[in-house]
Amino acid sequence: MIIASNFKTNHTRASARAFVEALGAPKCEVRVFMPFTALDNFETNCQIKMGAQNFYPVQSGSFTGEIGAEQLEEFGIQSVLIGHSERRHILQEPTTLIRQKFAFAVVKNWEIVYCIGEPKEVREEGFEAVKAYLETQLEGIDMAYERLIVAYEPVWAIGTGLSASVEQIQETHQYIKTRLSAPLLYGGSVNANNVASIVGLKECDGALIGSASWKKEAFLEILNHTTQGEIR
Template identity: 55%
Template structure:
């Protein structure tokens, strides 16, 4: 079974999300799919997905708290209102743009692990590390597992090379397989690839050795393309 996860990031309004949901709903009512589909919409549109069957809803982020004084954040008391038990942790945009440290990421991971959340945990190297070769790339990636329980039963990993995210530059099959094989030797968890996955390459990427699915941003924001991605990988 292939896992397809869609990360809306800061895209779509409530209105356009409703249109997306209605389109996806129509498709899912008429088509049976074996894939696991996970969508991470913006926090303001989480409720618009309530009507979609066979689709797991996740939060792109949340603070390691039930509630409290953490301006701008959301905690589990808010997530519970939407029945959300899935979270994306360690995404490169949170690491590199929002400045989350490995320590903060590990703290968040442990908090959500204790609550039994399904965690999609992202790892991946920047370009200057990739250019130093596979060994350095793996060293960098393994540092991103510090403080993370890789035996956690509800863990899904996503390898997302930073240089491939939102750039249109997809990693080559060799790049993907080399890293995926090495990670899988150490950690036997579902491992997705993410970084400029597109309608045209999703099938090939998902059929590579040790690739269990894809975490997709840009290419999944258009409702027709989202369905085409599901069709191509079912």
């Protein structure tokens, strides 16, 4: 079971350190994706890994404002988010760059949390449209990569307070599982109240969580409910 916190544009170095220190020794695997300015050399339990929300697919070079592998390696970062909907839709990150990032991370042997998910208008067209949309996001991605984790995050449920129903999550995860053998997480307004029912699904291997995970007390509560919900 993998539970990941995506800090997005939140936390400072001091608050991130307090968050990580509060985690102790969790009973499941934990990932914390924090802003670049909050990265540090943390001493953590082996179940906890720090991750980067973004990177540019170079070791180093002349790319003003970007962060390359050299900067991440200084902090021992080996887990990265790729393809998050906020980068795809808000920051207009093109599919070509997403694929370049994926290929670069494979060469670096980093753990990849690769995000996929459909917008509201696609979901409203029906499940066949959802499957076709997800296929476009999986195209050109090495789904056999041994350090791959996929996160299904319906765009319409991210930061909206709306989570997909358990039935929708199960149906979509069942389909995605036919395409890969990697761990499959769910993301989209996951919180302490619904996490147990979500991670209790046979097809769900954990959760990628945004705003509900930013306060350490809330994240610890989520971890507690996760352990209760894990029925496999």
